Amino acid sequence: MPHECYGSIIVIAITDPYNLFLMNRIITGIVGVLFCLCQATGQEACYTSNYLQNIWQGSPEAARQAEAVKLFVDRQIAARQADLSWRGDGTAVITVPVVVHILYNTPNQNISDDRIYSQLKVLNDAFRRMAADTVNTPDRFKDRAADAEIEFRLATSDPNRRATTGIIHQYTPISLWEPDDKMKYSAQMGADAWDTDSYLNIWVCPLRRQLGYASFPGGDPVLDGIVLNTAVVGVTGKGDYNQGKTAVHEAGHWLGLRHIWGDDYCGDDGVDDTPQQANFTNGCPTGVRVSCGNSKDGGDMYMNYMDITTDPCTNLFTEGQKQRMRALFDPGGARYALLRSGALNPPLYQEIPVAEDAPTWLHPQLYPNPATAGVTLDLAYDPRWVGATLVVTNLQGVVVKKAVISNKIQVLDIRTLKPGLYLLNARRADGVSLKFKLVKI
Ligand SMILES: [Zn+2]
Structure with a gap:
């Protein structure tokens, strides 16, 4: 319940009626503390x-x-x-x-x-x-x-x-x-x-x-x-x-x-x-x-x-x-x-911009996989991936490809990779990471 925890303690605080200024300071302090308590509970x-x-x-x-x-x-x-x-x-x-x-x-x-x-x-x-x-x-x-x-x-x-x-x-x-x-x-x-x-x-x-x-x-x-x-x-x-x-x-x-x-x-x-x-x-x-x-x-x-x-x-x-x-x-x-304001005037252009659809997937997608020439990393659900670095390593842990993600739908050219299994990693500035196994054929 919001604020339920304030009431009784404030009643105690106002029993000192002699110094309004001091009282206000005390109460402000108490309310400040209680705000924290209330925030923690409700x-x-x-x-x-x-x-x-x-x-x-x-x-x-x-x-x-x-x-x-x-x-x-x-x-x-x-x-x-x-x-x-x-x-x-x-x-x-x-x-x-x-x-x-x-x-x-x-x-x-x-x-x-x-x-x-x-x-x-x-x-x-x-x-x-x-x-x-x-x-x-x-x-x-x-x-x-x-x-x-x-x-x-x-x-x-x-x-x-x-x-x-x-x-x-x-x-x-x-x-x-x-x-x-x-x-x-x-x-x-x-x-x-x-x-x-x-x-x-x-x-x-x-x-x-x-x-x-x-x-x-x-x-x-x-x-x-x-x-x-x-x-x-x-x-x-x-x-x-x-x-x-x-x-x-x-x-x-x-x-x-x-x-x-x-x-x-x-x-x-x-x-x-x-x-x-x-x-x-x-x-x-x-x-x-x-x-x-x-x-x-x-x-x-x-x-x-x-x-x-x-x-x-x-x-x-x-x-x-x-x-x-x-x-x-x-x-x-x-x-x-x-x-x-002109906000309530008739519009000059009648067609209402179509809202962008929410992405169907709410996590990263990699396709096709296995792939021969290129793979698409679909990050449309979260544009915060743009700017993160994508690292591809082989099974020996050697980095074979690096790229900065520049688009929500990132296409990666893998024609130079030898056929085999690879790991694809990326980590954002806020610590969220992604990992895929990629098969090159
Ligand atoms: Zn208010």
Whole structure:
């Protein structure tokens, strides 16, 4: 179960109420340790905080850029609040073009377009406050629940203005991914982002432990987008995160929203109308839960999409969250360029590029064998073989031929070899090796 191991130890830590700063430091340390424990034992609901922390600690410039985006949003919100005549940001419904990169290794990881359609519907229902479960928003919070007036639509034009369904199915030799952004690079067997000024890129791949994570606005364009664990994409009906709400949560991050507890004990999420809250919420509680003296404000808003409660539990964004997300689309905002995207325009070229088929074989093939003139080494299942050195030895261990693998389908000329039995070896930089017996006749 995600995070189950946190709760009790944090209660012990907050019994020292005298030095908030010290307490925060202690708790941060404890949470850090517990994150490791939890990671060792279960799944993490959302990896975004760790992900961003890593980026910002590694790059002061990235941290400054994120802060600049936050200040921009703060200024836009303040200006709106000061302007008594302000009646909206003038952009009715904002439409975000989406491309989904499904990275699969096994056939069951290659989820259907229908799953993606169900995911888009969940996103739109949540951001437009049209989901059936909005009736579960408690009365005490109903007046601040908002239709964010943001919609997500699969792209109709790719970056080359060719027709697209907005869903790319791509075979990869990688069967399990870490939250380290490698899925965002074709050179790392993932898929390069489509122009992030024009598309929200969503990578769907099996993550080892995390349900998903997102970049924040204003970050490196190459990395901009959302990564979702294949298991929680769309309406699956399986497990606690079974209704596609992980994507809603991560889209909130992608639009600059922080976790409802501000990623700190009684932290600040930067939103005026979300109650201060001690921590994330496990499972799906009911009733009023009070923390950080928030009883006057309605108690914890654990049914907010930006908590990590289970999917059946979450049902609202607030007006304050809506304003922060939408301010990014103001002129000068980090998501402003998306309003000019051509991704939803009719394509110039109608034919949709055919997806490359997954290789039939998921291991190296050598044929024909026995052979007379040439043999083909088929490595199409894994392009990481390109660059490795192929060594052919005779039975006495003498190297009779060497070649660098330059192609996924490598042809080897063996006309100069004497008839007999040979061993063919290759080893990749990551240690994976292959071995074949080859008969020359
Ligand atoms: Zn999150």
